[in-house]
Amino acid sequence: MKMMKTNLMLLAIAITSIFFTGCKKEMNISDAGNLVPKTVDQDPSLSSISVNGTQLHSETFGNPDSAMVIFLHGGPGSDYRNGLSVKQLANNGYYVVFYDQRGTGLSKRHDRNSYAIQLYLDDLAAVIAHYRTSPTQKVFLFGHSWGAMVAAGYINTYPNRINGAIFAEAGGFTKKLLDEYGEASRKLKLFSEATNDILYYDQFLTGKENEHAMLDYKMALITPFAYAKGNSEGVEGPSPIWRYGAEVLQGFMKIAEDEGFDFTTNLSRYNTKVLFLYGENNKSYGLPFAQKEAGYFPNAQISKVNNTGHEMIYFKWNNVYPIVLPYLNSLK
């Protein structure tokens, strides 16, 4: 019994030591480049631009004097890596611009409470200004999911600045529509493997606010939920991404909950024809949702992309391209 008590004491000391002292540094999640890639401010070899008080990961393809197509990726928090097929438009006489939105992908990280919708619109304006080579150069926006929401927000705020826009399954132009889409696309099945995979890891990893590497990694780990078997958005599988911006997502979720948003108030003033795309296999979006969003514009074309879902640009670019190119050419 005395031996047992001694062992109990030793055990308590050992575990208490583990609790409070930790151990010497070997690999640390917070160190750049261990579990998530370095960002442009940490790796000077990455292509970047400095605009509007931040540093954005950015690339361009095509002749800088050609009509500009700016690709706006999804999220909030994702990046443009799975949209790179759009660069094919450079072969058709367009200047294609990609950038990872502030705090996402390989762009510089910022604190959660620094994000704002107007700031994102200002970033977009700054990117356009950075790459535009003449005042007469036409500018088209090509937004996917959240990126399509940003495109709508920009046109709603500045109806005279853009020469055309493509909306690939915008998640909702208003808070009400966003909630509607969210409820339809993010159903949790409590007993499923996919659901438990996004809940169970919280006992392994916790991160404080603005502990970016940890939070971005956690975000990355739950992405298989989006393409789990039977997902309602018709996502075929994993698509490439550099790095999630977890605090961007948290920041904009808080903004949506606290302040709401409405990107539709001026869309009726935008008379240029716009293009809406929806994936045949996305049960949460479909023609009815596309019609709701397109209804805010006076002149909209709605096109179905066959045999794909929400990630149509990555998985079925060959079906998207024949729809997008004639639209752009009609406005060029």
Place this chain on the structure above:
Amino acid sequence: MKNIKLLVAIAILLCSTATDVFAQTVNWASLKKKQRHILNINTGLDYGVTYGVGYGYQLKTKLPIIINGEYSFPSGNNVVDDFKTKIGGSIRFATVNNFQFSAKIHGVFRRYENTLARLVNFGSDMSVTAGYYKKKWYVASEFGFDKAVVTHFKHSQVYKNNFPGVQDGWYEPSTGGNFYYGIQSGFSFEQHDVYLKAGRMVTQDFSTTPLFPFYLQLGYNLRIGK
């Protein structure tokens, strides 16, 4: 890093060979000295829907001490990719009339895997419980801390396709920790306990919570012995 592994090894070794404290909920007032073996089954919400089993052994000590081991796993198609084991025990260290106070400490070994990564973690779980205990029933409150001390990461080709430079291996300092607090209550009859406990979790910085910040457990104990 070697130091932490040594400490963890010592902890696990001691847990598995000697005294410890108990994690499953127990009615201290109805537990008899000669009831040496306690079998447990449980289900609930513990970072997802989980199912668990446990075994406890009551030592021949002046103060009631129970050493135990537990195994639990979350629901899903694959029931072997994620699990949690605990080895440790509990001690009731004070009584004041029908009020009883106990503490528990466990070494934790757990595993998580999805299509992107496999995480293996050594951790600790410590808590204190204070409650009002009668032979037939009890109600108590608990407060504890579950710390993920050191974690090994191994990534799949799917993750490496996105980030070829990812570094597999042991990561420290602590990769996480959650406080939890809640209430527990149960009924006891003959050799049986049926209990329910529920509470809330908050991360160690007190400003954020797990995605599902609650826990719930419905359990059953069979006390073997007279």
